[in-house]
Amino acid sequence: MTVGGIIVARGRTYGGPVDGPHGWRSTSAYTAAVTVGILLLATSVLAGRADIALIGIPGLLAATWAHAGRPATPLRADLHEPSGPTTPGELAATLRLAAGSGGGADDGADVVHLRITAPGHRTTHLTLAARPQNHAREQAQDRAVPLGLSSVRTGPQQTFTVDLRGSRHGTWEEEPTQVRAATRLVLPGAAPLGRLPLPRRLRGLTGPHSSRRLGDGTELRDIHPFTPGDRLRRIDWRTTARRSPELDTLYVRRTYSTAEATAVLVVDSRDEVGPDVRTWRGYGTIRVDEPTSLDLARHAAASVATALVEAGDRVGLEDLARRRRPLPPSAGRRHLRRLVHGLALAHPKDPASAHRVRPPQLPADAIVYLFTTLLDDDPLHLVRTWRTAGHPVVVIDTLPDVHPVIESHLAIAWHIGRLEREDRIAALDGEGVPVVRWAGSQRDQAAVRFEALAHAARRHIPGRTP
Template sequence: MARGGPAWRDGGLHDAAVVAGVVLLLAGLLVGRADVALLGVPALLATVFSRTRPPAGPLEAGEDPAAGEAAGGVESRVHVGGGELAHVRASAAGHRVTEFVARLPAGGRRFGLRLASVRTGPQETAVVDVRGYDGVWEHDPLTVGGTGRLVLPSSMRLGAVPVPRSLRGVTGPRVSRRFGDGNELRDIHPFVPGDRLRRIDWRATARRSPDLDTLYVRRTFADAEAAVMLVVDSRDDVGPDVRTWRGYGEQRVDEATSLDLARHAAASVARALVEHGDRVGLVDLARETRPVPPAAGRRHLRRILHGLALAHPVGQPSPRVRPPQVPADTLVYLFSTVLDDAAAQLVRTWRSLGHQVVVVDTLPDVRPVTEPHLAIAWRIVRMERALRLDRLAREGVPIVSWAGSGRLRAAASLEALARVAARKRDWR
């Protein structure tokens, strides 16, 4: 809450009204026009009335408390009270300045502000400057807003996505290759000690053993669930403009960066798996914290989205002695720009440990570079990156591009990989 002092100051309108009233009175007397002289009387009376009636209270302005996290943009509400009129000026980095004048009722007034942006993660609300007016009185500007918000990433609906070959658990939405309780029939087998009586198939028994010498049971495949780890390479956050990669200039709010694409892609994959009943975990490469273990449920999906929104670069990227440990029998989704050899080395290490890996390329579509020295640097980086991706592809690592121009193709690619995995049961 920002509160002004009890004293308002004269905004200069008092002197102007007095001068205008005196001029009109003198002009009317000089030219002998009573109507002209009477025009100055309201200005003088209003000035006297305003000077004898100071504002009832100080100017107040504040930002209404809101949830610390939201989805779909940065919204805030500002309330202003005290005075008759308010001149409001809202500004935010990357957005144009908005100004308006509003009349204030007795109980004050609230204004809703929303920043249109495709950016996610930690963001700030608009900074609002409020100047109050009450008759001839004027109040110094008050500044409110600029508080932190956490914008959760959005997601797109995906079909089937790749899951690991080895399933886990004794229950779940998928059919495993081992015996157990399930819905998919494996075979009809003679009753042996340990079989449950409710598994007896009386029709098969009557057909194969009319004298009931041998009982037959229906054996099924056990139901299980898949476990997937989402690994977000948040060590860097680059946009479509190569000039901003050096840390100079601001990235546009209407253009998604590589980390925005990584958050969106990871949220989409997590949503598809959780809705199917599978387990999902999260690893942030930039922060040396414990990974979020695989779990299922909508509450856990909210936890994954919160972790994705908090992913951001932390200082200079430090080399890892070993890759993050992921549980056995899990498939790893790596969301990275692959701008250095560290990402490719992580993929090879995980594959050597028996994990299946899918690389999701999150580098945005880079705009053409006009500066000669930057054009040469970007050409070298682009060629080195293409060689890394080509080597990984030749080693059998699926690579899916999630750039703005190929997002729909990425969804189709993931669905095609899922069909291949279901058909071969081993696409490593």
């Protein structure tokens, strides 16, 4: 978190109104000045000593001057931030303080005490002048305090809460008020990927890939005698001259048609776990500098979607924790923005309402990219159902690298869960379902793994040469 350019902690912000009362009250310093002044005057009268009265008179004069200058304008504050979703990293906002009514600089607070909090960050206490000091008094009614924080987390995020209280001359203070930030939506980023695995059958009449069907394209299928319906520009005159010197038969070059692939991204957002096992049951706070399983799933899905859309393919999105209508497969940069926005909205729901009786319905000839932690058996049932229907499936493992567990009971529980998870991965591998790890140091190897899978799938397409 940064306040006025000074780094304090890490996190992010949003704007909101001030809530609460705006009454002014005297401080203990004002009460002490009046009480001590009266006691000293009474003592001087009883003791007949004028020197004691000279000590108490300044305190009473100061209290009288402070009472005459009692502020009449409440302190107002607002948090301002650029509207719309944002991306992970440094996020900035501006806290604007209005300490006067505009008619003068002596009717409001001169000092503001701030307490800035954000989930997962240290609480920051700050005291600053209510008005900028480098402008004329009649022009310096508002002060802008830049705030900033950073986080690797994505999706809906809770942001700043600012508690503030104005004071004047140390003798008057305002009732504390609060600026509570709204939930901010952070869009996931995308990592560059190369070729990705594609379905066995391609759809559409045009696209970036060569299908197994005859049509206009660039990849040669065979040389065939001319038949009615063939285009004259397809005639291969060299082959015709070699095979039919008398030009009795014309030969044409036939090519594979170009087509587009259909992919469906299925995000398992039923749970969200971090590297610390102690936070898996909802106890404690997940650190903002460590991505969770859902953060990794959003990042991986955004990377796959970006690579497929840029290649001209059609991509859809399904969320296992949401019963709302999924995003149907489509192409284009506008659809990619819808996909990324849908990924940012993915978050865990109530476990009782997140159970799906049937797996999501998929378009024909679509490849499935499943992003899951493999912490239960539901992903296995989904994969087997889709493969029975003829859909190739690629599983992306989004469980973060788990920190060493110290507590004995948690260590035993994680050991059992890890063994069960390894059994599921082994079962998928035995059934020919590739599992790509997307966490820690293995995230950098995901692109190489995808490239190898794409090359292997290309070699095994019937009717194609490696």
